[in-house]
Amino acid sequence: MSAKRIVIVGGSAAGPKAAARAKRLDPGARVTLVQMGESLSMASCGYPYYLSGVFEDRGLLISTPTGEIRDPAFFASAKGVTALTRTLAEDIDRTAKRLTCRNLDTGQRLELEYDKLILCTGSTPFVPDIAGRELAGVATLHGLADADALKEECREAMGKRAVIAGGGLIGLETCEALTTQGFQVVVAEAAPHVLAFLDPELAMLLENYLRAKGVRLLLSTAVTAFTGENDRLRAVRLSNGEELACDLAVVAVGARPNVDLAKSAGLEIGITGGISVDAFLKTSDPCIYAAGDCIETVHRIGGHKTLAPYGDLANLEGRVAGENAALGDRVRFPGTVHSRICKVFGFTAGSTGLSHAEALAAGFDAISVVNAGPDKPGFMDGKLLVSKITADAASGRLLGFACLGPGNVNRQLAQAAMALMGELTLSDLATADLPYAPPYSPAVDHLIVAAHILENKLAGRLRGITSIQAKARFDGPKPPFSLDVREESEQRQMRLGVGETLIPIGRLRESPGLLPKNKKREIVCYCKVSMRGYEAQVVLGDLGYENVNVMEGGIMAWPFGRAK
């Protein structure tokens, strides 16, 4: 039997992983990796931290942990893989099972015959077709060349102005990097809020924080044109008519899967625009697999098709595609729960699974609650976490969890992601045995508390409304009686200023004279995080009030202005 020929197109994350895996599992195979760029196996997610100066050695982005450059010589010697860089894959002849390539330096054509082909062609940042997009100073942050160019722009950044088009994950990471380097940064987001995967009441908290860090944030505002002098960017024009002078613009409004090669070979493309693959990551041609940013995958909770262009999944998909290409279809890739995490200055924000809005759109009878609380006990100087947990009302199954704040969001999201993959329910979470010691979590973990609260809401014991719902009622024609049950000392420091009445929780039972006479009047009660707000609802129920709502997450989750 002659050696199996496995050819992989794409040398960023999925491709090198697929190549190495295939070669390890079938040491006799001839594995060839075709890469358009000069570098291989780049740590693309590290670019913002290279820009911000977390590290200055560019070589770290393309080296092994022990400092070896991951170049063709390294792939040959350490992995037994032939890597061809600066080589463009131009055409697939599926009948002949032959890939035609061209060397971008010499122009030389190369034909590679394959038994199995794996497409890891990645994605390309989307830049809208607007005036001036070719100007110097209009950038994206996707490839290593982008990072190099932006690093140059950062060298004398102090006092310069940068506009970032897009308030998604990459937009916000770039915002931090450029701010850290001295740019005055404006973020213009066409949608009403940053990080579209967050429900609005959480996104608004992050927006407040960004503004407090000196970022100018323009929401529901798109960049409509770039204007320049001498081919160099001088300003951006916005959808609100404003023109903002600036020295740099970074477009971060998403990426599109690179499917031209697949499409021209007649492979099936999915409804999201990614290459269609089955559970084995096999395309519509049984000899061709695909992995990474270029594929369409399945949402493990919603069941719908989705694009999931994340570096970690690219690695995991590459591993699966490499194994199946080498040994036949043995390993399934189950899809994504869309776990995301993002550092934004001293905050972390992210989510896993579906937001409330996404869960409704996916057809679930979704119920959610916002929860605020510390990531450690108070005596350990716990830092704030604000989260929103979403479950299916009928089954209690966890559908999603979003979390942000200065606290340990990382643990929260990682354990919630794992809970989603285990298809856990709220009652599973309510009795979960998680590691506890005061340096690492409160005695009852934040996610467990969130499950407790949502169980109470689902059982009708807690009647909760979000901060946005509460604000609408406070501002409405018949505002509810707003009741702050914190201690006086807390209220002296800061309060909502919505005409609230203050009755500390401990005095609520004995203070009927301060409460509305009409037991049917709506009361919205809250405290700092609304644990006492929930207690107040119980007490007010005892006192005969029929229409009491707790403002979820309390003052810590209130994204609007405050008094004092």
Add this chain to the structure above:
Amino acid sequence: MSAKRIVIVGGSAAGPKAAARAKRLDPGARVTLVQMGESLSMASCGYPYYLSGVFEDRGLLISTPTGEIRDPAFFASAKGVTALTRTLAEDIDRTAKRLTCRNLDTGQRLELEYDKLILCTGSTPFVPDIAGRELAGVATLHGLADADALKEECREAMGKRAVIAGGGLIGLETCEALTTQGFQVVVAEAAPHVLAFLDPELAMLLENYLRAKGVRLLLSTAVTAFTGENDRLRAVRLSNGEELACDLAVVAVGARPNVDLAKSAGLEIGITGGISVDAFLKTSDPCIYAAGDCIETVHRIGGHKTLAPYGDLANLEGRVAGENAALGDRVRFPGTVHSRICKVFGFTAGSTGLSHAEALAAGFDAISVVNAGPDKPGFMDGKLLVSKITADAASGRLLGFACLGPGNVNRQLAQAAMALMGELTLSDLATADLPYAPPYSPAVDHLIVAAHILENKLAGRLRGITSIQAKARFDGPKPPFSLDVREESEQRQMRLGVGETLIPIGRLRESPGLLPKNKKREIVCYCKVSMRGYEAQVVLGDLGYENVNVMEGGIMAWPFGRAK
């Protein structure tokens, strides 16, 4: 219908939670909490951090996050619960459904009739019956009074000597606290290793670290007597015959559930010595529930009965017992996976589920692998994690995960615990969608890498041995050929010194002359963490070597002496 009377014995963690939950769910109930001590709802797990000076305000241990002391007035006003402190529960008349108590200050007797009784009687630190245990200066760290006494001892600690009997969780937390306060600390552990829940090759890494922090560690060494002058401790005597002069001794050799009240009432006691309860936390008397340190629960993986005296579980059990006592048996408590975590200076150590040894003892066909790697990409200054993952060979189901090091052990254990509760398999973990960004994890998370390696081992592709097994072979009569495949620059810094041959992985294929002539000779190969060690095994297999083992976790997981 008259108000339901719910009486709870014990005011630490489970009791107050049960009381508050019962009252919330049945606002008409009369809920009475009986507590022997003066304080209520103490943050017991915080005592080591109070001792070490992380915070100095003792009030934080018995206050709400907003600074209210959790005293009987607070329980009455905020929770609607009558709390009786300094009150000892002496007798249960199960026929009359009556609890007899005594006020410890006035001596007054009190009879409390109940419809439902919940026993949360906690545990007592075990102090072996050895000479001198009554001396001043011989302490435990369990109750608030213990913390107060040790805080006094810490006031002028500089240069004093302390001996801690026991290298378990509390022993090591106390070790850090006392060291921080200036004590010279000796830890004497009767077992061969600290933290009995770790397999030895992991425990040894922590032992090395403790010694590097200046702790004198005596293993397989018990304290056999305390000796003193004028009723004050002056030395401890050890099982090795040594006598150690010291100013303070802390006994931390475990705790025993407090079951006297339950036992004298004729309730069933389990084989582990805790109160027997069913899934609803109901004792053998249908009107009596129990929760917290005093109960025997079930191991969710092993299925066996176990004691799980953890503060977080006490809270969760109390909540379940309170609900069932108030509303009838509705909520099940599923037991424990024994999730533990512990800060030891700059290290974190812990585990969830079964160790390899425990899994074998529980009857599983267990397979494990040790894995070492950074908690973030190298360019983000990732910190080391060393872990051991254990799975069932037949089903691939995850059985346990232990982890330690300076890295983010917290996320690792939390997500692994959730994976255990979701009954995930190695292939689930191998394709898990976890949150990734460079500030929070490597592109392929440590636990996922561990699952990949164990899958390879299970499939027979990786042949791995632990550091302890490797050491035994290196020291044996026919030592294997030891092969270090790191770069020369790495080996110049440090090497094992076991007669190893150095061939960097990239030169292995072209260096047959440096390898044994006999293809049947055993080769043990490794690198820094043994990712390259695994690659070397593949290459050596290609070269015809038949008996190659990778040393799992590489040099980072080697707990023995090194050269240089």
